[in-house]
Amino acid sequence: MTDERSSHSDAATLTLTAPVEDYLKAIYDIQQGGGAATTNALAERLALAPASVSGMVRRLATQGLLEHEPYRGARLTAAGRTAALRTLRRHRILESYLATVLGVPWDDVHAEAERLEHAASDTLIDRMAHALGDPLFDPHGAPIPTRDGVVDETWHTTLAEWPVGTRGTVMSVSDKDAVMLRYLGDLELRPGAMIQVHARAPYDGPIDVFVGTELRQIGPTAARAVRIAAVA
């Protein structure tokens, strides 16, 4: 299948396989969330066995896409980050296009984009972006990297998606709903508060979260109104 054989680096021309793109995107994602892209974290995110991740990470390291400190996690190199952002751009533009132009329901959009992002050419993605008016953010509010890999990295995920175990700070709470604001204030979920998700029930269930030292429970709707950033 592969004609290209690039011993290492040579980032620009290198053609990446779909699994490789998935690994890089996952690592980028985890790093953005402030977490360490450890073998286990990757295995869980990609729904693979840890052993498989181990092997792949080693290969990606020899290809110069990431650096791996054993037992400490992987960090993307410049080349790896570029590739990850390219995939992220594809993903978010596809999601936007499918949802807004073709009316694909939100539940399906992610899975669809997940497959198409490996098959669409860069120029096709640019065409879709153009049709959308070259947006800088997708309908979720997530930033879309530009063709040349510039992205607003200060974007924050919500408490509803924040990874279990990773500490974070509340950056903002939605100001759309006064009652909500009051409620969140009662839970001490105000900008600046330290949080750490303790557990999350599946299927959009309630979230157990430490706010400071207090263990609180919060529903998914309220959690989505709270934006979190990683702490250094």
Next chain:
Amino acid sequence: MTDERSSHSDAATLTLTAPVEDYLKAIYDIQQGGGAATTNALAERLALAPASVSGMVRRLATQGLLEHEPYRGARLTAAGRTAALRTLRRHRILESYLATVLGVPWDDVHAEAERLEHAASDTLIDRMAHALGDPLFDPHGAPIPTRDGVVDETWHTTLAEWPVGTRGTVMSVSDKDAVMLRYLGDLELRPGAMIQVHARAPYDGPIDVFVGTELRQIGPTAARAVRIAAVA
């Protein structure tokens, strides 16, 4: 990668890999052209080594997607045909959509569709088809199979694409241009005439074709005005 393991048949649920879809589509295509889907013909069409095709054809036969008579070529089973038509539908709708909605230039449309057709879900394809007004033909005039695998198989390729060595009958000549009509008449290329392409120069070059028993030369533009069907 594959979770599904279906020993054989069970056509509907079976998930096919991209290469498998490509093989089936190529076999369907060759059969439509009246030719035999021999190992060599497939190898050339798919740009693979004959040895690789041999192996794959054997595997597809055990999976019940085709029947293989050694040294005589492959024939699709009902299951194989269904799968091929599904891929063909995806391909033609994608081509149509990319060209007409997104303005992708015709030269690029084929290659793009070739990759996307393996990644897009059926419902996405249906959405695109709907956006196009559920057309029955693509911009080339080629018929688009319906969701349930119905297709107008009387469609004919032009002399410009007719495979070398395969005999065929002239079905129609374009009536758009009187001068062209006159010219084709002089070459005896009229509906009903028997033809067989002897050689074709690469890069859209001139075509050596037997019309009846006479060896004639014809340019690609004129050849595109002549539609051919296989002879039984």
Next chain:
DNA sequence: CTTATAATTTCGTACAAACGAAATCACTTC
């Protein structure tokens, strides 16, 4: 009928990507 040529298959091999089982390593807790 034999031989040459071309098509096809077989065989051994390679690579990417995955897995489970077993070994190893890091860190926490006595």
Next chain:
DNA sequence: GAAGTGATTTCGTTTGTACGAAATTATAAG
């Protein structure tokens, strides 16, 4: 500091898809 626990890696194997070289078979030519 020793021991245990959990994370990680190593190892051997599997599957899908591809290749080249060599063997085989079908067909055409003599």
